[in-house]
Amino acid sequence: MEARIRENRWQHSPHSVRTFISKNKAGQSKTLLLKPAMSAWKYKKSKLKMRRPEKYTMSNPFGRDLVIRMFHVNKHYGAKQALVDLSLEINQNEFVFVTGPSGAGKSTLLKLLYRGEPVSGGQIIIDGMNLGAIPDKRIPMLRRKIGIIFQDYKLIVRKTVFDNVALVLEAAGQKQGLIQKKVRSVLRIVGMEDRLDAMPPSLSGGEQQRVAVARAVVGDPTIILADEPTASLDPESARIVFELIQQFHEKGATVLIATHDLEMARRSGGRLIRLRSGRLENDTHMSDL
Amino acid sequence: MIRIYIKRAIEDIRNNRMITLVTIVTIALSVLIVSSFALFYANIGKMLSTWQEGIRIIAYLKADATEAQIAEFQQLLSQIPDIDRIQFIPKDEALAQLKEQMKHQESLLTHLRGNPLPDSFEVSARSQEGNWDKMEVLASRIKSFDLVEDVEYGQKWLQRIAQMVELFRLAGYGLGAVFLIAGVFIVANTIRLVLYSRKEEIEIMRLVGAANNFIQAPFYLQGLILGGLGGAGGVVILMAAYLTVTAKLRQTMIFGFIHLSFLSPPVCLSIVLASMLVGWFGCYLSLRQFLKN
Numbered sequence: 001m002e003a004r005i006r007e008n009r010w011q012h013s014p015h016s017v018r019t020f021i022s023k024n025k026a027g028q029s030k031t032l033l034l035k036p037a038m039s040a041w042k043y044k045k046s047k048l049k050m051r052r053p054e055k056y057t058m059s060n061p062f063g064r065d066l067v068i069r070m071f072h073v074n075k076h077y078g079a080k081q082a083l084v085d086l087s088l089e090i091n092q093n094e095f096v097f098v099t100g101p102s103g104a105g106k107s108t109l110l111k112l113l114y115r116g117e118p119v120s121g122g123q124i125i126i127d128g129m130n131l132g133a134i135p136d137k138r139i140p141m142l143r144r145k146i147g148i149i150f151q152d153y154k155l156i157v158r159k160t161v162f163d164n165v166a167l168v169l170e171a172a173g174q175k176q177g178l179i180q181k182k183v184r185s186v187l188r189i190v191g192m193e194d195r196l197d198a199m200p201p202s203l204s205g206g207e208q209q210r211v212a213v214a215r216a217v218v219g220d221p222t223i224i225l226a227d228e229p230t231a232s233l234d235p236e237s238a239r240i241v242f243e244l245i246q247q248f249h250e251k252g253a254t255v256l257i258a259t260h261d262l263e264m265a266r267r268s269g270g271r272l273i274r275l276r277s278g279r280l281e282n283d284t285h286m287s288d289l
Numbered sequence: 290m291i292r293i294y295i296k297r298a299i300e301d302i303r304n305n306r307m308i309t310l311v312t313i314v315t316i317a318l319s320v321l322i323v324s325s326f327a328l329f330y331a332n333i334g335k336m337l338s339t340w341q342e343g344i345r346i347i348a349y350l351k352a353d354a355t356e357a358q359i360a361e362f363q364q365l366l367s368q369i370p371d372i373d374r375i376q377f378i379p380k381d382e383a384l385a386q387l388k389e390q391m392k393h394q395e396s397l398l399t400h401l402r403g404n405p406l407p408d409s410f411e412v413s414a415r416s417q418e419g420n421w422d423k424m425e426v427l428a429s430r431i432k433s434f435d436l437v438e439d440v441e442y443g444q445k446w447l448q449r450i451a452q453m454v455e456l457f458r459l460a461g462y463g464l465g466a467v468f469l470i471a472g473v474f475i476v477a478n479t480i481r482l483v484l485y486s487r488k489e490e491i492e493i494m495r496l497v498g499a500a501n502n503f504i505q506a507p508f509y510l511q512g513l514i515l516g517g518l519g520g521a522g523g524v525v526i527l528m529a530a531y532l533t534v535t536a537k538l539r540q541t542m543i544f545g546f547i548h549l550s551f552l553s554p555p556v557c558l559s560i561v562l563a564s565m566l567v568g569w570f571g572c573y574l575s576l577r578q579f580l581k582n
Binding site for chain 2: 167168
């Protein structure tokens with residue numbers, strides 16, 4: 001594709017919506033979202049009301065595979081500062097650990113990334129979307145690009161394992177045939193294919209977290225956010241869950257894990273972002289340590 | 290997608306059976322009360338029209354009226370456009386009719402000296418459905434002739450019934466409005482309880498990228514189902530009551546004089562649809578408030 005359009009670049013995002021980054025003669029770039037199987041030519045010729053570059057999409061002037069950009073982000077809850085002037089850039093397919101003591105702002109950082117809460121100051125750009133500018137009704141679109149894993153699993157107790165995982169695809173409006181296929185496939189990968197009809201309360205913590213991982217990845221997200229994913233698990237379950245996350249990272253996802261578990265971070269390599277009192281204390285690569 | 294929504298709506302109804310049942314019964318009772326008024330109004334209105342069509346004005350002539358005057362008067366009456374039919378009833382025929390009607394109390398008439406009844410004209414007006422004033426004007430016009438001693442027609446009691454029916458109609462509207470609002474709030478409350486019981490689930494849905502439409506659709510369906518079932522229940526109860534009452538009336542003499550009919554299928558359908566709308570609106574109120582939070 002790059003050979004065909006010299007100055008333009010394609011990015012594949014979940015749900016087959018391709019991001020077309022176009023550079024004009026002046027060197028300015030803009031991001032377009034295109035429907036699948038539609039060429040740039042068709043896009044330009046089409047008289048249909050297509051999804052034009054939206055006001056909350058941002059140009060990506062760096063030409064790199066930046067997935068997350070944070071510009072001087074602040075977050076406060078009343079008088080309490082949770083994040084202070086945080087600037088970060090995270091590339092596609094990076095494996096990032098966010099560590100720090102309790103109250104350092106790890107979970108807050110993740111919450112801001114999936115727009116669980118708005119920033120108090122600064123800007124966050126995820127996959128070309130400016131989170132400060134997107135209207136509320138577009139938040140689901142953002143979240144479909146992100147798979148989230150929580151410490152407390154957040155599975156719906158009244159739904160079966162299958163239904164919990166299928167929910168992501170149902171919410172994205174996928175067809176039943178595809179849902180059946182993908183959910184079974186992902187549950188096979190996480191080793192839960194024989195517990196499709198089980199209800200979450202009947203599963204162990206490790207099993208529930210494996211289902212949560214399956215739910216996080218079933219929509220082929222660009223980014224996986226995990227907030228203390230192994231904190232409530234026994235070492236063996238923690239290892240399995242962590243290996244699963246690594247497995248999906250190898251398939252191309254960008255992973256951000258907020259954790260206290262430095263040992264896990266050390267074992268896996270990757271980038272280590274250390275926060276203290278909401279400030280960036282250290283941003284390094286494991287190999288540099 | 291619709292299948293998923295229906296599945297979730299039914300799941301919710303199943304999980305909240307008791308509160309759903311209470312809601313349906315309450316809506317059914319509201320619908321029953323309002324549609325009872327509608328049924329009463331429809332039947333009494335029809336009955337009044339029938340009675341009204343049968344109203345005749347009797348013009349009693351003065352005792353000294355000559356045959357020539359009577360013929361002239363008949364000529365004048367026939368020129369009035371609102372009059373449909375005129376029938377002259379001579380006093381002898383009137384007495385014979387009276388005797389026929391009172392044949393069981395014949396003794397009352399045996400001591401009569403002569404014929405106390407006057408000659409009269411029975412005048413049928415053209416259809417004046419619902420127009421009492423026209424009837425009154427016609428009667429006054431007939432009475433204004435010198436030859437006429439008095440006029441008589443069943444205006445007063447019919448008018449009183451009509452006023453009562455009007456009162457019932459207004460009461461029906463008032464009660465309808467009250468029960469409509471009550472229905473909306475009952476459904477709103479039910480959906481709110483379901484929403485709160487599923488608060489965590491909805492939060493999780495949002496986290497995995499579910500849009501508001503995806504979250505709301507099953508609740509709207511639920512509102513429609515509750516409203517529809519309540520409405521249908523109300524109509525069914527009303528029909529059962531109607532059949533019971535008509536079966537009882539059939540055994541009495543009264544049934545020959547009144548012709549009752551149930552609400553027409555389009556009216557029944559409208560009642561059910563209106564109940565569904567009530568359910569939908571109650572749901573809308575709850576969701577708007579809940580999702581805003």
